[in-house]
Amino acid sequence: MNTWSRKITPDMMDPNFETTLRKKLGEKGEKIPLCFQCGVCSGSCPVAFAMDFTPRQIMELIKLGVKDLVLNSSTIWLCAACYSCSVRCPQGVDLKQVMDTLKEMALEDPKYSVxxxxxxxxxxxxxxxxxxxxxxxxxxxxxxxxxxxxxxxxxxxxxxxxxxxxxxxxxxxxxxxxxxxxxxxxxxxxxx
Ligand code: SF4
Ligand code: SF4
Incomplete structure (x- = not known):
């Protein structure tokens, strides 16, 4: 089920979300701003069909700072860690590592209870x-x-x-x- 049409409210936002994520990722986080929404990651992902947001959509939500939608999405838990997105991304974004770090962030806060x-x-x-x-x-x-x-x-x-x-x-x-x-x-x- 795709929930891209879900209404976004101000309480779901964190303007520092991308910065926090990038810090946690260290060097790998430097590539996040380079994402140009080509969708190769979503096209390569074997489980995208089951995710509520595709990997490309997750990247866009990160940039928009919609923290609650990202950390409460099924996507980060359904990621099979296959690395297809990471090896194919033309901009060198290690999306598999991004997914792992998002999981860690969601585990730290019990309000994310998907x-x-x-x-x-x-x-x-x-x-x-x-x-x-x-x-x-x-x-x-x-x-x-x-x-x-x-x-x-x-x-x-x-x-x-x-x-x-x-x-x-x-x-x-x-x-x-x-x-x-x-x-x-x-x-x-x-x-x-
Ligand atoms: S493949 Fe890379 S550049 Fe393309 S949408 Fe995915 S993360 Fe962004
Ligand atoms: S690492 Fe995760 S998000 Fe990336 S293609 Fe594989 S299953 Fe999809």
């Missing part, structure tokens, strides 16, 4: 705990109790056919995965 962000956070929680993905654990974390109860019969059928497990399935490498998380978090603290 459903895709919740999915991302819960997904990471499950992987961190079990060392791998566990569909049942993710489902329970994400869905309201009423939905879980409504789908109980279907869940039971899946369980009986051996398609899902009720106890969390921990990976043999869970300890190593936990160590990777610890290292990444320690590095983030150092960089702050």
């Amino acid at each position: 459903a895709e962000k919740a999915f991302y956070e819960k997904f990471i929680e499950v992987v961190r705990k079990n060392g791998r993905m566990d569909e049942v654990a993710l489902y329970v974390k994400l869905m309201p109790k009423s939905t879980i109860m409504r789908n109980l019969g279907f869940g039971l059928k899946l369980y009986q056919k051996g398609k899902i497990h009720l106890s969390p399935t921990k990976s043999n490498s869970a300890d190593q995965v936990a160590k990777i998380f610890e290292k990444v978090l320690a590095k983030e603290v150092q960089q702050q």
